[in-house]
Amino acid sequence: MPPAIECDALTKRYADDAPAAVEDLSFTMPRGATWGLLGGNGAGKTTTIAMLLGLLIPSAGRVTVLGHDMATDRFAALARMNFSSPYVSLPHRLSVRENLTVYGHLYNVPRAARRIEELTERFQMGEFIDRPAGSLSAGQKTRVAIAKALINTPDLLLLDEPTASLDPDTGDWVRGLLETYSAETGAAILLASHNMAEVERLCSHVLMLKQGRVVDSDSPAGLLRKYGRDDMEQVFLDIARDRMAPGRAA
């Protein structure tokens, strides 16, 4: 079975004379794993996710998702993956049910109405399923966005800041849902997040990006050990401020 994601020397330059937004990025993410993509603003997380989704054409290198080359066979991969970001909206004037129905059709979901009922129950959306998506609170919108991302029961889920703007209780509930989904379906999840507690809880492996390059990668526990820290926030700051792990060349 091919891995969830294979990146080989992936590079993106937005202009010939501009520095690379992502440079020489190579990694292989296995099926069923949950990985974190961490880095400060401008580190290359969004660029990486956009290339994995086929939204952005790399300047060099190759991306293979679920065994499909994204340069030549991206629609086969897109049918088996999904994406959620607070920076991409669903049509505000359509009801939640209408939005999910649209994506049920786009992803060719069998028995879409039943799937929407399942997601409605699972995400506790019953009270607002027929309300316009634009009238929902931030927490409700996040639930709808993740429900949309799960409509096709994807084998790979790409999440950009999945719990941004959620209160701690709702954020914890969403993280629990993602854990359950991954355990039940064996889906792989790649998430970009600035919430270090979230990364420690969900991710088995972390890629630390800085200026478009992977500067470190390990399990959260491995990184904590390597940097001699108690939590991932301190590790993040060490990397952001060029304080290298003991024993690593500066």
Added chain:
Amino acid sequence: MKASGIQASGRRIWGLVYRHLSLYRRSWPRVLELAYWPTLQMIVWGFVTAYLAGVQGNFGSVAAGVLLGGVLLWEVALRSQMGFAISFLEEIWSRNLGHLFVSPLRPAELVAALMAMSVARMLVGVLPAVGLAWAFYGFGLFAMGPVVVLFFVALVAMGWAVALGVTAMILRHGAGAEALAWSVLFGLAPLSAVFYPVSILPHGMREIALMVPATHVFEGMRAALLEGRIAWGHLGAAFGLDLVWLGAGAAIFMGQLRAARQRGALLGMGE
């Protein structure tokens, strides 16, 4: 493509059409807006032609028919182009483009769905005006015969071709280019010989006008109304030019879509 592939493709096209129909289902002002301008145009031009018919007698009546036919058929091209381009703009306004382009929806399916919406919007907009022309001014567009359907098809195809170009410009320049969706076809009106024969145009313009599909449709309309004959030559030229224009529009659209994927413009494109 296998049958299951065709079925899946049809379902994706329907998914996007359903998305736009849902928008209209919950907003009657949007539906009203579709018919507002064509109806208003018909009322104004109806009075003009009634005046002409009163002043000029039989010649005025004939001229009135040609004018009303021109108004109605021009609306077909205009509403088709706007229906396509504005449906695409709806995706930008709602910041939904990123979701669409990471779904399995192919660019050709996106275009097919926009074409379907264009036809739906055009019919809702134009058919009330056609009915008004018949009820109040005694002008029956369909009295020209079944050839009217061919006129409609040729004009709709030209509207799509122009809309593909407009959509490509929106992909290139973002929502800042949205004014093109409303204005670009008006620039072609003088060349399209909507209200006058192409022979009125000065040399130089005439040759350019004959490269516009609509010019041949309106020449064909005048042949049907004034001489009672079907100008097959003009119809053939209209459809031939439509194919060339659609090919060029599709190539520009696909080129700009690829360029947008190279620039990373699809994820953040919005108002």
